[in-house]
Amino acid sequence: MSGKTIIAPSILSADFSNLGDEVETVARAGADWIHLDVMDGHFVPNITFGPPVVKAIRNRTDKVFDCHLMIAPADPYIAAFADAGADIITVHAEAGPHLHRSLQSIRGLGKKAGVSLNPATPESAIEHVLDTLDLVLVMTVNPGFGGQAFISGMLEKIRRVKALVGNRPIDIEVDGGIAPDTAALVAAAGANVLVAGSAVFKGGSETSYRANMEAIRSAADRAVSA
Ligand SMILES: O=C(CO)[C@H](O)[C@H](O)COP(=O)(O)O
Numbered sequence: 001m002s003g004k005t006i007i008a009p010s011i012l013s014a015d016f017s018n019l020g021d022e023v024e025t026v027a028r029a030g031a032d033w034i035h036l037d038v039m040d041g042h043f044v045p046n047i048t049f050g051p052p053v054v055k056a057i058r059n060r061t062d063k064v065f066d067c068h069l070m071i072a073p074a075d076p077y078i079a080a081f082a083d084a085g086a087d088i089i090t091v092h093a094e095a096g097p098h099l100h101r102s103l104q105s106i107r108g109l110g111k112k113a114g115v116s117l118n119p120a121t122p123e124s125a126i127e128h129v130l131d132t133l134d135l136v137l138v139m140t141v142n143p144g145f146g147g148q149a150f151i152s153g154m155l156e157k158i159r160r161v162k163a164l165v166g167n168r169p170i171d172i173e174v175d176g177g178i179a180p181d182t183a184a185l186v187a188a189a190g191a192n193v194l195v196a197g198s199a200v201f202k203g204g205s206e207t208s209y210r211a212n213m214e215a216i217r218s219a220a221d222r223a224v225s226a
């Protein structure tokens with residue numbers, strides 16, 4: 001876990017016809033991590049990509065690859081994502097059936113292990129896996145699509161996750177509807193990793209990606225130091 005706000009652009013909002021260049025450009029523009037949304041059309045009502053695409057873009061940047069697996073079951077695919085170049089592998093608490101085992105498998109492959117919580121899932125879902133955890137991802141929209149509106153009721157959950165985590169070295173990440181205004185709210189509530197897709201990739205150029213990320217980062221940093 002690091003001290004300052006980490007910005008993780010979600011490539012869900014990138015130009016998929018030019019994905020390698022988009023990853024390189026957003027990395028050059030100041031991204032801290034690259035957030036990769038994997039969807040299976042079963043756990044969530046949308047389909048994106050799997051390990052071959054992760055592997056194909058792995059050589060375009062050395063930034064941390066933050067893989068958000070919205071798939072059920074996740075266990076049969078964890079090793080493939082690790083081999084493809086994921087640095088952090090996050091599974092959903094709701095994807096089951098054995099969350100603790102999934103986290104052990106991820107760590108056993110030498111990767112950082114994350115758990116994601118859907119908006120309806122209480123923070124108590126992570127209570128008994130805290131010692132096997134590197135990251136908690138609080139969904140601030142229902143997973144499946146970019147460009148959705150931030151659910152403000154999740155601010156209380158972020159505060160509760162922060163209290164539960166205490167001083168353990170666990171990152172608190174948020175995902176969905178993050179833009180400068182909501183970035184300030186989630187950072188004040190305790191999130192230190194901010195995923196943003198549509199708010200980063202709007203504009204379609206390195207200059208706009210840089211300005212978009214700067215606006216999010218400075219809003220979050222201001223809120224934390226206030
Ligand atoms: O996990 C996700 C959707 O399930 C995406 O990471 C998220 O929606 C990012 O998109 P935006 O910032 O546009 O809301």
Ligand SMILES: [Fe+2]
Nearest residue numbers: 010037068175
């Ligand atoms: Fe995501």
